[in-house]
Amino acid sequence: MSGIWVWIEQHEGKAANVSWEAVGLARTLANNLGEPVTALVFGSNAPALAEEAIRRGADSAVACEDTTLVDYRLEPYAALLSKLVGEAKPSILLVGSTTRGIDVMGALAVDLEAGTIADVVGIEVDGGTIKATTPAYSGKLMATVVHADPGDAPRIFAIRSRAFPLPDGDAGRTGEVKMVEPVLAEDDIVTKAVSFEGTGGEISLTDAGIIVSGGRGVGGPEGYEPLRELCGVLDAALGASRASVDAGWIPYEHQVGQTGKVVAPDLYIACGISGAVQHQAGMRTSKVIVAINKDPEAPIFKLAHYGIVGDLFQVVPALTQAFKKKLG
Amino acid sequence: MRIVICTKETPDTAAKVDVAPDGSVTWGDAPLVINPWDEYAVEEALLLGDRGATATTVVGVGGEDTKEALKHALAMGVEEAILISDPTLVDADTLVTSRVIAQAVRKLDNVGLVMLGKITTDGGSGQTPAQVGWRLGWTILTYVSKIVDIDFSAGTITVERLLEEGKQVIQGKLPAVVSVVKDINEPRYPSFMGIRKASRAEIPVWGAGDLELDGISPKVKWVEIESLPPREGECQILEGETVEEAAGMLADKLIEEKVV
Ligand SMILES: Cc1cc2nc3c(=O)[nH]c(=O)nc-3n(C[C@H](O)[C@H](O)[C@H](O)COP(=O)(O)OP(=O)(O)OC[C@H]3O[C@@H](n4cnc5c(N)ncnc54)[C@H](O)[C@@H]3O)c2cc1C
Ligand SMILES: Nc1ncnc2c1ncn2[C@@H]1O[C@H](COP(=O)(O)O)[C@@H](O)[C@H]1O
Numbered sequence: 001m002s003g004i005w006v007w008i009e010q011h012e013g014k015a016a017n018v019s020w021e022a023v024g025l026a027r028t029l030a031n032n033l034g035e036p037v038t039a040l041v042f043g044s045n046a047p048a049l050a051e052e053a054i055r056r057g058a059d060s061a062v063a064c065e066d067t068t069l070v071d072y073r074l075e076p077y078a079a080l081l082s083k084l085v086g087e088a089k090p091s092i093l094l095v096g097s098t099t100r101g102i103d104v105m106g107a108l109a110v111d112l113e114a115g116t117i118a119d120v121v122g123i124e125v126d127g128g129t130i131k132a133t134t135p136a137y138s139g140k141l142m143a144t145v146v147h148a149d150p151g152d153a154p155r156i157f158a159i160r161s162r163a164f165p166l167p168d169g170d171a172g173r174t175g176e177v178k179m180v181e182p183v184l185a186e187d188d189i190v191t192k193a194v195s196f197e198g199t200g201g202e203i204s205l206t207d208a209g210i211i212v213s214g215g216r217g218v219g220g221p222e223g224y225e226p227l228r229e230l231c232g233v234l235d236a237a238l239g240a241s242r243a244s245v246d247a248g249w250i251p252y253e254h255q256v257g258q259t260g261k262v263v264a265p266d267l268y269i270a271c272g273i274s275g276a277v278q279h280q281a282g283m284r285t286s287k288v289i290v291a292i293n294k295d296p297e298a299p300i301f302k303l304a305h306y307g308i309v310g311d312l313f314q315v316v317p318a319l320t321q322a323f324k325k326k327l328g
Numbered sequence: 329m330r331i332v333i334c335t336k337e338t339p340d341t342a343a344k345v346d347v348a349p350d351g352s353v354t355w356g357d358a359p360l361v362i363n364p365w366d367e368y369a370v371e372e373a374l375l376l377g378d379r380g381a382t383a384t385t386v387v388g389v390g391g392e393d394t395k396e397a398l399k400h401a402l403a404m405g406v407e408e409a410i411l412i413s414d415p416t417l418v419d420a421d422t423l424v425t426s427r428v429i430a431q432a433v434r435k436l437d438n439v440g441l442v443m444l445g446k447i448t449t450d451g452g453s454g455q456t457p458a459q460v461g462w463r464l465g466w467t468i469l470t471y472v473s474k475i476v477d478i479d480f481s482a483g484t485i486t487v488e489r490l491l492e493e494g495k496q497v498i499q500g501k502l503p504a505v506v507s508v509v510k511d512i513n514e515p516r517y518p519s520f521m522g523i524r525k526a527s528r529a530e531i532p533v534w535g536a537g538d539l540e541l542d543g544i545s546p547k548v549k550w551v552e553i554e555s556l557p558p559r560e561g562e563c564q565i566l567e568g569e570t571v572e573e574a575a576g577m578l579a580d581k582l583i584e585e586k587v588v
Contacts, residue, residue, distance in 0.1 A: 011491075011492075011493045012493075016492070071496075072491075072496075073498070074458065074468050074470075075468075078462070098492055099470065099471050099489075099490075099491050099492060100491070102453065102454045102455055102458070103455075103457075103458040103468070103470055104458075105455065106422070106426075106455035106456075106457075106458035106459045106462065107458055107459070107462040107468075109422075109423055109455070109459065109547075110423070110426070110459050110462045110463055111462075113423070113547065114547060115421065115423065115546075115547025115548040116422070116423075116453070116455060116547075116548065117453075117548055118453030118454065118455060119453065131551070136450065136451050136553060137339070137345040137353065137449070137450050137451075138341065138449045138450075139556075140344075140345040140555070140556065141345060141346075141347060141353065141553055141554065141555055141556065142553070142554050142555075142556060143451070143550050143552065143553045143554075144550070144551050144552040144553070144554075145548055145549065145550050145551065146548065146549050146551055147547060147548055147549075148545070148546060148547055148548060148549045149547075150547070153547075158453075190467050190500050190501050191467060191469075191498050191499060191500040192498065192499045192500075193496060193497075193498050194486065194497040194498060194499055195496075195497045196493075196494060196495070196496050196497070197494050197495045197497075198493055198494040199493065199494045204492055204493065206492060209587075210587070210588065234588055252473070252490075252509070252510060252511040253490065255510075258341055258364070258449060259364055259365065259510045260510070266587040267582060267585075267587040267588060276342075277341065277342055278341050278342070281341075287587060288582065288585050288587045290578065290582070291563070296565075301563045301565075302559075302563070303559060303563075304563045305561070305563060305564065306563065306564050306565075306566060306578055306581055306582070307563045307564070307565045307566070308565070308566050308567075308574050308575070308578060309565060309567075310571060310574070314571045315571055315574070315575060318571045318572045318574075318575035318576075319575040319578060319579060321572070321575070322572070322575045322576045322578070322579035323579050323588065326576075326579050326580070326583060327583075327588065
């Protein structure tokens with residue numbers, strides 16, 4: 001029972017940033033615990049991503065490239081992961097706390113009777129125990145969680161996007177990549193992936209370093225245009241409050257908050273958003289929060305670090321112009 | 329075919345949640361309500377009545393309080409409710425909860441679909457749906473934003489799932505376990521009649537003995553829970569002679585903070 005394993009998730013041959021953040025965390029833990037880091041990569045481009053995992057901090061990698069693994073599906077992914085982890089018995093397994101990571105880890109936990117801790121934002125090694133911190137009650141509280149007598153099952157953690165630093169690659173790092181066979185054949189898999197409709201090159205909210213978000217104050221679907229222009233200048237993702245999503249002004253994928261996405265960018269610019277607790281649940285851990293609102297009493301100003309009281313249709317374009325000038 | 333909906337009660341989302349000196353979590357006099365995501369699961373199960381589902385059962389694992397969530401589902405139109413309650417389940421993690429739910433589903437007859445919410449808003453991790461499905465060995469379809477097609481007699485289901493990078497359309501076979509996201513529907517308000525009926529409903533309680541669950545223990549432990557430190561400092565309001573000036577000052581601050 002030794003080794004820190006990281007499951008790298010990928011979509012269309014590109015790894016999720018949170019997977020690299022997990023590799024970075026694994027490296028830190030490895031230096032502390034003296035155990036090697038192994039990355040697991042399945043699907044398109046697996047061998048190349050395995051090499052990248054090593055450059056980012058893994059000592060070695062296990063890869064499987066097969067037609068059954070091209071489109072993500074839970075059954076073939078979980079079956080393979082379960083077999084590999086069950087045989088090698090690493091002491092720790094890290095995955096991203098994402099739609100895929102949560103499901104794959106859940107299935108694996110059932111197979112191995114292993115404890116899992118999701119949405120981890122901090123990890124501390126304290127003698128023989130590893131303490132994980134995770135937001136609870138929609139981010140209103142912070143819980144410290146540990147594994148109870150893991151036996152010979154790994155301690156499994158799913159880490160939140162952007163909670164740990166993204167490691168740069170080091171071109172000098174090399175290691176062994178072992179290719180393995182899948183566990184399930186196509187005929188054994190009940191689900192068939194029919195199609196995938198991407199979000200069309202928009203920056204993903206959970207990965208974004210900057211989010212510009214608009215609420216009921218934008219007044220209608222066209223009210224997002226000035227926000228989109230600011231996003232363009234800042235390379236930011238576009239967020240929204242539930243009120244504007246429910247009004248049908250912008251798709252649900254953009255919703256931030258308790259019943260939307262939880263985000264933690266370096267900069268969150270809330271425009272025409274009052275700052276209800278349910279909205280705060282999705283963005284309160286952002287590093288710097290800016291509020292643009294015409295109501296000086298809006299609760300968002302209690303959370304914000306900087307604010308401008310005014311009409312967003314004047315302030316946002318002025319901010320776009322200011323950044324254009326200052327950022328060249 | 330029967331649809332089983334799983335729900336839990338959670339503190340109202342607007343509640344001010346805090347930690348008492350003895351370390352327990354408090355939410356003042358805010359009510360416990362049906363976990364918001366589960367309302368979408370209930371609504372979708374009811375809508376599937378038009379597409380061939382013949383019976384609906386809502387199941388909750390927890391204490392007496394859970395009956396409020398179950399009654400909400402009954403008031404919306406679900407036919408029957410079952411509470412699963414046992415002292416050994418107090419510190420249940422998802423590994424335990426999923427085992428209990430899977431056992432309950434096995435005990436009910438003719439189940440074609442189990443529907444859950446994406447996540448619970450208290451200690452939730454969103455793993456219960458996949459774990460229930462994996463235990464049952466059924467098709468697992470999580471984060472569903474639309475049931476594109478379902479045919480209870482042919483035993484097929486096609487759904488749209490909301491992933492980080494976009495929407496995946498995926499096909500599977502019944503029986504299946506489905507978790508839903510908010511986009512899937514608009515939950516109805518319980519009718520007056522529904523509320524009356526629910527308030528009179530006798531909800532049967534199953535214990536661990538009914539589900540043959542021995543040797544079950546959680547694999548994770550919460551050792552501490554703290555409220556968040558209040559945000560330090562005040563909001564700095566930027567004012568200028570003109571909007572352009574204020575915007576320029578804000579841009580300078582953000583560049584100084586190195587966040588752009
Ligand atoms: C179970 C549950 C879950 C929920 N989940 C979420 C969630 O995930 N995310 C979420 O966001 N909400 C959620 N909500 C809803 C939440 O309670 C609020 O209703 C919602 O966040 C309000 O959105 P808003 O701030 O855009 O609208 P409002 O509260 O109406 O605020 C609009 C703001 O815009 C300002 N404004 C108007 N015009 C202008 C202008 N021209 N220039 C500048 N400012 C202007 C106003 O002063 C006001 O402050 C949830 C609620 C419940 C009950
Ligand atoms: N104690 C419980 N009783 C019934 N259903 C539950 C329980 N806990 C979780 N669920 C279901 O599983 C979903 C995901 O919860 P979780 O995995 O705890 O975040 C919820 O939306 C519910 O549908």
